[in-house]
Amino acid sequence: MNIDFQNKDNKDFYCLWSKITTLSVVYFTQTIPFLFQVRKILLKHGEREREIFQYHYDDWPAVSLPHPNSIIQFRRRLRDDLATRNRWADVGPPVIHCSDGGGRSSTFLAIDINLRLADTKKLVDVFGTVRALRDQRVGMVGNPDQYRFIYDVIEDYL
Numbered sequence: 001m002n003i004d005f006q007n008k009d010n011k012d013f014y015c016l017w018s019k020i021t022t023l024s025v026v027y028f029t030q031t032i033p034f035l036f037q038v039r040k041i042l043l044k045h046g047e048r049e050r051e052i053f054q055y056h057y058d059d060w061p062a063v064s065l066p067h068p069n070s071i072i073q074f075r076r077r078l079r080d081d082l083a084t085r086n087r088w089a090d091v092g093p094p095v096i097h098c099s100d101g102g103g104r105s106s107t108f109l110a111i112d113i114n115l116r117l118a119d120t121k122k123l124v125d126v127f128g129t130v131r132a133l134r135d136q137r138v139g140m141v142g143n144p145d146q147y148r149f150i151y152d153v154i155e156d157y158l
Helices: 011-015 069-087 087-091 103-121 127-136 145-158
Strands: 023-033 036-045 046-058
Touching: 011 023, 011 036, 011 103, 036 069, 069 145, 103 145, 127 145
Parallel strands: none
Antiparallel strands: 023 036, 036 046
């Protein structure tokens, strides 16, 4: 989802950011590998600074599915960068979010969880993973196509 950051009429965006009055962007860089973008942003609030890395996968429309290999490449880049930067120790785990916060986000989470299971324990549990996600929030993995897509990605990965 693209948001016009300058458009105050965009309620989805403006209600979140309008409450922060003293936040400044110190620098902003962007790289654009195939099918996704990586942005590095340094935010400053008073004397505190925080470096934010945003991984924006922009080839997954709400009404269709991307190619499984492109999701594998995106996940590999995200995981490699997290391991290199040790980001979890500094700022916590990544935040995964799509426009509605349910279907595509949870599909990616289910893929990531199962690929980590496959790598570390040599097993996958798509049903159990999706059930656990749905226990935490309604609407996770929103339709049968997304559910099948999880299996397609895992199959291509393995």
